[in-house]
Amino acid sequence: MAAPMYNVFLGAETGLLKGINTLKGSWNNLNAIETPSKTNEITCMSWTGKEQFNFHVGLRSQNIANYDLSSQVLSDFKSFDCGPGNLKAVGQCDDLLITAVESGLVKLWRDDACTCDINTGNNIHCMTVGDNVIGTGGKKSDAKIWDIDNPGKPIFQVKNVKNDWLNLEVPVWVTAIQFLSDNKIVTATGHHQVRVYDPSVQRRPVLDMTFDEYPITAMSLYNDNQVIVGNTQGSMALLDIRKGQCVHRFKGFAGSIRSIQCHQSLPIVASCGLDRFFRLHDINSKQLLHKVYLKSRLNCLLMSKKEMILKDDGDDDSGAEVDADHHEDDDEEDGSDDDDVWNKMQVVKTRTVKRKSETLDNPESVPENPGKKKKSRSKSKKTKTN
């Protein structure tokens, strides 16, 4: 790892693209701004493929560029005529580039030529791309799912919840939308609701819960049963969307959260927002693992699926295990070298290790000496690799 490999990318309101290396705790601006202007604002980013070799960077002024991770080069910004309003979201589905603007016009581009456009209703706030489908939602236009191959009509259109006790219409303001597995969708709204829809059952939500009292601005899936949401006051929480309950809250935010992303495999969540900080939390222990001040208000963030080894010294168990797993996965040469050293070493039994291995409730582990020995050994190995 000679060149600084960034594993998190953030787009700022000033128009600067920032890369963070969470392993080293270093960060850098990946582009330069000559003339300060509000149109430079980076509003959206998205990976171009599942392999995560490069990603799109969309500006408010409907200019889109591409950043390549291996060569670390940001291409020139190309202007796309996406329709009236600011650019709100970009996405990629196979070889199609998908753009969404504020006015609700979603356009599909193939080789910089517009292949078709979809009018999804006005005031779009969010768009997400799934397997050949797009989900959209906004203010006064409820969530819709569109088929990319057949963009004439939405394949699923959400129905608003029933009128309230005064027989007044419940206002609609979808701020975030995500696809769950088995065709379900989950939305977050500006009226602090989180809703789960199951198109195979009904058009109204199958679960409708509220979180806090302020508009939810960002949402990310942790797994199929849990999402992480953040609001304008800077509260971020893990919500259970089966029970409809808040599991726990994360601490340390000063301002509105603009973007949240969970890691693909590790229990880690990254978030950024108006308080100009990038934060990395452990989802299970709620611990703040990493915090970087990035000087500008941050709009969006992308976290690579690759390594996300943490800076801590392995004093807590979960972090250490994450580290250790990763060493085995990624740095194979390093791992083998280390293994030799560790294999030669004598096993030192300490009281704490013993106690830990005893308390581990393994149903089939009979109090047998060799098995226990192995366990304690692997434990000590893991903690020492850091």
Next chain:
Amino acid sequence: MATSSSSMMETEISLPKPNISEIKNKQMRQEMYRKMKQEKRKMKIKEKKRKMKEAKESGVEVPKQTPKTIESMRVADETMVNPEDEEVQIDEAQDEMAPYFNRETNPKILLTTCDRPGLRTRKFCKELEKLIPNTEFLFRRGLDLKKIVPQALSKDFTDLIVVNENRKIPNGIVISHLPDGPTAHFKVSNVKLTREIKNHGELTGHKPEIILNNFNTRLGHTVARLLASVFPQDPNFHGRRAVTFHNQRDFIFFRHHRYIFRNAKRVGLQELGPRFTMKLRTLQKGSFDSKFGEYEFVHKRHEMDTSRRKFFL
């Protein structure tokens, strides 16, 4: 009694000091203890003075010690702004107060209160009206702030200031920069009106000079820019009016003075206007919208006030 045998020799020279903790009478014991403490303190000061004198005579430089205050022991803040930082300059060049600093707009302020203000709040507002040039003080009449904002915009106001009160005592100020500038909510305490200040001076209509002290973090910069943009640029220096916003431990002290140069070294100050203290509660992006607006900073007391030495401005 037990000690008498061992200190026989000493008793001939001086009486041993009584052991205070063995005195049975409580009042007496306390008195003795107090006296002992006093004596010790006196000795300490005497010793210190003697040492200083010796050092001075021998010509050794004694470094002046700085007191350890919670302010000087401040927890390091990574958002501290370096004035040469290019990124902050870019950020500030395109923020909402930039038109004021580029001299494109002249401040025009709409001052109002909560519904049905008390006497003290009204007096306070009248003083603010006189203090800030180009200000119009209007009664609220139960109008929503969200409805005031578009009306103020149509009349070319650049800032909206709302004074709130509790039990007829002003306790909050909302400063909202228009058209889409930030909105700051301050807690206000220790308001002293002009009449309550001893030897206060008479106000003149000159444009004041603005002094902003210690706004060093990124948040502090934004707040300072917001406060500065309420006052017009190009002060009338012969008016010798100075308005000070002094930040200390996140409390912003507001003072208003007229200065006079007595001679080359001495400056005289005369306090003029009201005197109060503000503390930032929230800073919100956009014009006033407490329910749906996005906050840039919310002071969460239980979460943030973990250390007495941590400050945000």
